[in-house]
Amino acid sequence: MADIFERVKKIIVDRLDVEEEKITMEASFKDDLGADSLDIVELVMELEDEFDMEIDDEDAEKISTVGDAVEYIKSHQ
Amino acid sequence: MLNSKVAIVTGASRGIGKEIALTLAESGANVVINYVGNQERAEEVARQIREMGREALVIQADVSDSKQVDNLISTALSHFGKVDILVNNAGITRDNLIMRMKEEDWDKVIATNLKSVFLLSKAISRPMMKQRYGRIINISSVVGVLGNPGQANYVAAKSGVIGLTKTLARELATRGITVNAVAPGYIETDMTTNLSEDVKSKLLDQIPLARLGTPKDVANVVKFLVSDQASYMTGQVLHVDGGMVM
DSSP states (O other), X not given: OXXXXXXXXXXXXXXXXXXXXXXXXXXXXXXTTOOOXXXXXXXXXXXXXXXXXXXXXXXXXXXXXXXXXXHHHHHHO | OOTTOEEEEXXXXXXXXXXXXXXXXXXXXXXXXXXXXXXXXXXXXXXXXXXXXXXXXXXXXXXXXXXXXXXXXXXXXXXXXXXXXXXXXXXXXXXXXXXXXXXXXXXXXXXXIIIHHHHHHHHHHHHHHHHTOEEEEEEOOTHHHHOOTTBHHHHHHHHHHHHHHXXXXXXXXXXXXXXXXEEEOSBSSHHHHTSOHHHHHHHHHHOTTOSOXXXXXXXXXXXXXXXXXXXXXXXXXXXXXXXXXX
């Protein structure tokens, strides 16, 4: 779990250019991390590559916080 | 100018699509030649491209079918490793006055000329976003701007292509992808050779430059739009019609 969070965090830092301490499980991509809708699509694409999985568009739309992403990856690995 | 770029051209076995494929290859691009019906003609285009020392890959696909489109894109990506340029050119006509137009003729033209642009752009947007580079060119038509009796389906599709072009341009701009349309007027191709002399002479009256265009006239503008010279242009419609629309 912690490992997944660290890997997700690294991708977010690279992609959104935000400070590490802002990235908590509760942080919303849109409201707290300044991501627009295209950024979120790209984050999902990178998470798919990083964790070698496919995330359905419908599921991807439900991912709004860092915790959502970590939980999704954990339950689908 | 386009050295080491990879381009997909749909409907590239003849007419404007064939000329676009050859012209991009002349400029240095490797080209994926998509066709649906005539494999021999598609292979002939590929042969001409290989003679220039470029790579050509022939892929059959009905571009109105999402599965075949996904296969087209994934085959191109696995062969070349990337796609830089997409030219949505494939198109058909099923002309009739609205009261005589069959529903299936409406559906078929919208699917082949408009839905295809959606499907291909959707499938290519992800790899283009990842590489932070892409050029999408959609072939519209002068009638998509002016309207034309007997072509409700074709005009609706070609007009739709313009709206789609502008929306994709806005959605993808921040990722280094430009999306532009080219709107040909009356061009000498199989699509226009069947027009009667009477219709042709009436057409010429509407064209300030007083001649039909050639596929090369269109291909040259596409070549410009996919080059770095046009890197600050997106969401535009370039008219190649001898001055019909001003």
